[in-house]
Amino acid sequence: MKPAGGRVPEARRLRKEFDRGFAEPQPDLEPGGAALLALRAGGLDWALPLDGLGFLTRAVEVAPYAGCHPAFRGLATLRGEAVPVWDLAALLGLPARESAAPWLARGAGADPWALAFEAHAGLVRPRAGEVADVPDAGGAGGFARGVLRLGGARRAILDWGRLRAAVLKAKGET
Amino acid sequence: MSASGWTVGRRLLLAFAAAAATLLALAGLGYGGLRRLIDNDRWVEHSEKIRRDLSAEWASVTEAVAQERGYLVTGDPGYLGPYAAAAAKARSTEDDLGRLFADNPGQEGRLAALEPLVARRLGRLALELAARRGRAPRAGRAADARDDERAMDDIRTAIAGMDAAELGLLRERSAAAEASSRAERTVIAWGGLAGIALIGLIGALIAASLTRRVGSSVGRIQSSAQELRAAANQQASAAREQAASLGEISTTIGELLVTSRQIAGSAQRVARIAAEASAAADGGGRTVERCRDSMAAIRAQVDAVVAHMLELGRKSQRIGGVAEIITELSEQTNILSINAAVEAAGAGEHGRRFAAVAEEIRKLADRVGASTREVRSLIEEVRSALNAAVVATEGGSKAVETGTSQFSEVAGAFHGIAALVGTSREAAREIELSTQQQATAVDQVTVAVAGVAQASREGESGSAQILQTAGELSALASELARVIRSRPAGEA
Numbered sequence: 001m002k003p004a005g006g007r008v009p010e011a012r013r014l015r016k017e018f019d020r021g022f023a024e025p026q027p028d029l030e031p032g033g034a035a036l037l038a039l040r041a042g043g044l045d046w047a048l049p050l051d052g053l054g055f056l057t058r059a060v061e062v063a064p065y066a067g068c069h070p071a072f073r074g075l076a077t078l079r080g081e082a083v084p085v086w087d088l089a090a091l092l093g094l095p096a097r098e099s100a101a102p103w104l105a106r107g108a109g110a111d112p113w114a115l116a117f118e119a120h121a122g123l124v125r126p127r128a129g130e131v132a133d134v135p136d137a138g139g140a141g142g143f144a145r146g147v148l149r150l151g152g153a154r155r156a157i158l159d160w161g162r163l164r165a166a167v168l169k170a171k172g173e174t
Numbered sequence: 175m176s177a178s179g180w181t182v183g184r185r186l187l188l189a190f191a192a193a194a195a196t197l198l199a200l201a202g203l204g205y206g207g208l209r210r211l212i213d214n215d216r217w218v219e220h221s222e223k224i225r226r227d228l229s230a231e232w233a234s235v236t237e238a239v240a241q242e243r244g245y246l247v248t249g250d251p252g253y254l255g256p257y258a259a260a261a262a263k264a265r266s267t268e269d270d271l272g273r274l275f276a277d278n279p280g281q282e283g284r285l286a287a288l289e290p291l292v293a294r295r296l297g298r299l300a301l302e303l304a305a306r307r308g309r310a311p312r313a314g315r316a317a318d319a320r321d322d323e324r325a326m327d328d329i330r331t332a333i334a335g336m337d338a339a340e341l342g343l344l345r346e347r348s349a350a351a352e353a354s355s356r357a358e359r360t361v362i363a364w365g366g367l368a369g370i371a372l373i374g375l376i377g378a379l380i381a382a383s384l385t386r387r388v389g390s391s392v393g394r395i396q397s398s399a400q401e402l403r404a405a406a407n408q409q410a411s412a413a414r415e416q417a418a419s420l421g422e423i424s425t426t427i428g429e430l431l432v433t434s435r436q437i438a439g440s441a442q443r444v445a446r447i448a449a450e451a452s453a454a455a456d457g458g459g460r461t462v463e464r465c466r467d468s469m470a471a472i473r474a475q476v477d478a479v480v481a482h483m484l485e486l487g488r489k490s491q492r493i494g495g496v497a498e499i500i501t502e503l504s505e506q507t508n509i510l511s512i513n514a515a516v517e518a519a520g521a522g523e524h525g526r527r528f529a530a531v532a533e534e535i536r537k538l539a540d541r542v543g544a545s546t547r548e549v550r551s552l553i554e555e556v557r558s559a560l561n562a563a564v565v566a567t568e569g570g571s572k573a574v575e576t577g578t579s580q581f582s583e584v585a586g587a588f589h590g591i592a593a594l595v596g597t598s599r600e601a602a603r604e605i606e607l608s609t610q611q612q613a614t615a616v617d618q619v620t621v622a623v624a625g626v627a628q629a630s631r632e633g634e635s636g637s638a639q640i641l642q643t644a645g646e647l648s649a650l651a652s653e654l655a656r657v658i659r660s661r662p663a664g665e666a
Contacts, residue, residue, distance in 0.1 A: 010548075014541055021534055035515055055513045108520070123512055123536060 036148060036157060037105065038121035042094025045155045046117075047124065047148045052160025054106035059085065059116065062102070069170040071096075073116055076104060083112040088158075091115070091166050092143060107160065113167055124150060131157065185383055189376045196369040203365055207358030214351035220274065221344040224281070227271050228337045234264035235292055235329055239322070242299040249306070261296050268292065278343075281336055288332040295325040385658050392655045399648035406644055410637035413630050420627040427620050434613045441606035448599035452592050459588035466581040473574040480567045487560045494553045497546055504543035511536030 036047040037056065057078060062085050064074040071090035075082045083106060090096045102116040132147045134156075143163055144156040180188070241257035244250065268289050275281040298318065514532035518525030 010545060014545060017541060018538060021537065035519065037512065050516050050519045053516050055516055056509055057513075058509070120512075122508060122540065123515055 034125060036124045038124045039117045040119045041117035042089030042092060047155040047157045048105060049157065052108050054108040057104050059102050059104045071170055078106055081112055083114045085114045085116050086167050088115040088117045091163060107164065126150065185380055189380045192376050193373045196372050200365040200369050203361045204358065207354055207361060210354045211351055214347050214354060217347045218344055221340045224274050224340045225337055227267050228333050231264055231267045232333050234260045234267060238264060238296055246302060257299060264292055281339060284332060284336045291325060291329045291332060295329060389658050392651050395651040396648055399644050399651055403641055403644040406637045406641040410634050413634035413637055417627055417630045420623055420630060424620060424623050427616055427623060431613055431616045434609050434616060438606050438609040441602045441609060445599050445602040448595045448602055452595040455588050455592040455595055459585055462581050462585040462588055466578060469574055469578045469581055473571065473578060476567060476571045476574055480564060480571060483560055483564045483567055487557065487564060490553055490557045490560055497550045497553055501543060501546040501550065504539045504546055507539035508536060508543065511539055
């Protein structure tokens with residue numbers, strides 16, 4: 001039985017919020033760089049900049065590769081190409097947490113590689129003052145390039161270049 | 175049996191038998207001596223009679239001779255009669271002597287010699303008479319006178335010899351009688367003394383034995399009297415206690431009678447209440463039957479509710495599946511918005527407007543996701559509530575089923591209660607009857623106890639009499655003991 005007006009209050013609320021989004025002025029979205037992907041790896045909260053991210057997806061299947069680096073989880077097929085998958089927590093020196101279907105963040109660029117992590121919390125667009133630089137470049141094992149303070153919580157902002165360097169180093173060791 | 179085991183009667187009988195034997199022996203001795211004295215006296219009399227007969231014989235012969243001489247001198251026949259009488263007496267006397275001499279051959283021979291002498295002498299007159307009748311004179315009268323004198327001398331000699339012999343016998347017999355008399359006196363004197371001594375000895379022995387035995391018996395009688403007195407005291411005490419106990423028993427029986435009547439009244443009330451309970455149990459049974467029918471209807475309704483609940487659960491599961499799909503779509507939309515934002519970022523300045531659309535899409539996806547999560551939470555709550563309702567309903571169904579079963583048990587229990595109440599009613603009636611019988615029996619027992627109490631009192635009175643009798647018996651025993659112990663000194 002539908003209430004008067006033909007919609008339930010929740011639906012009306014959703015519709016109002018949706019319509020209000022068109023009525024409000026567009027936020028000053030800074031393309032690239034400012035938006036961050038909030039995620040969780042090794043039991044800790046992290047943030048990845050969108051400038052080094054190719055796309056986000058969920059792994060259908062990761063084929064393990066025996067005898068390789070401990071951070072290497074195997075190969076996954078993403079958009080028709082075989083992509084090596086590296087465990088972000090292992091790269092950060094944290095105990096890896098096995099997941100049947102981890103989230104994968106493919107690195108931008110032609111060289112295929114992807115980082116696997118436990119979960120994501122969506123995009124975060126920090127306002128002024130919410131991002132701080134790391135005093136020393138060696139924070140978070142040398143992978144952080146800043147700190148995001150959001151709602152009283154702290155997240156290290158990882159640097160794609162340093163992660164890529166670690167992956168290449170691991171490949172070389174392999 | 176030894177002499178110590180003889181009874182008093184037997185001892186007395188033996189003592190009197192000994193005394194009687196002693197007296198009998200003395201009597202026998204005296205009787206023998208008396209018999210001998212009597213025999214001697216008879217023989218003395220016998221001898222004296224012989225001597226008298228001898229004198230009479232002589233007198234008869236001399237009388238006959240005198241009468242013969244008178245006749246011969248005078249010829250008067252008047253002398254013949256006395257002559258004949260004297261001659262007959264002489265012959266009669268000779269006959270007596272013959273009988274008296276039957277035990278004496280010597281005298282018998284002398285009598286045999288005498289008789290011819292007498293006969294010849296007295297035969298002389300017959301010859302004289304015959305001569306006178308023939309008128310023939312007799313010659314030799316002088317010679318006859320001498321013969322007569324010799325004949326008379328012979329007769330006198332013979333009679334004197336017989337008298338002397340008899341006198342000798344008489345003297346012998348007198349001496350024998352004297353000796354026998356002396357012997358009898360001796361026997362009677364010494365035998366009497368011996369008998370007195372023997373009887374005295376027997377009496378002393380009997381007295382000693384009787385004293386010993388009677389003393390022992392008196393001692394036992396005194397002891398028995400003491401025991402009888404103690405027993406009488408105990409019996410009297412027991413009788414008093416018994417009377418007291420019977421009083422208590424009578425009181426208790428009275429209370430028991432009152433209790434029995436109360437029980438009878440209670441049994442009547444129980445029977446009446448049991449009848450009411452039986453009616454109530456029947457009503458309860460009918461009510462339970464109706465409740466069981468109602469429970470069956472409730473059970474059908476609960477089954478229908480359970481079926482609806484299960485169907486609602488299945489539909490909520492389908493709603494949950496739809497919500498999962500919406501969630502998945504919102505997540506995928508979110509991923510698309512993120513990737514759109516990435517692409518917009520990669521497009522640089524040209525991607526700014528696209529980034530705004532992607533942002534709206536992301537927000538929409540977030541709102542849809544949040545709403546979907548809320549819906550899923552609500553669905554989970556509904557499913558949980560449904561599950562709880564199903565479980566509760568199933569529990570209610572089971573409870574209804576259990577209740578139905580329990581109602582059956584309750585109905586059975588009511589039937590059982592009705593049966594038990596009926597049994598209780600019958601038992602109460604039996605208790606009532608039994609209690610009435612018990613009351614009657616208690617009345618009878620009361621009467622019997624009163625009789626026993628009366629008997630107890632009589633027993634107490636009898637005990638007092640026994641006690642008095644025991645005292646008298648003890649006094650008599652003491653008196654008897656005193657009499658026995660006060661016998662003359664020297665007796666054992």
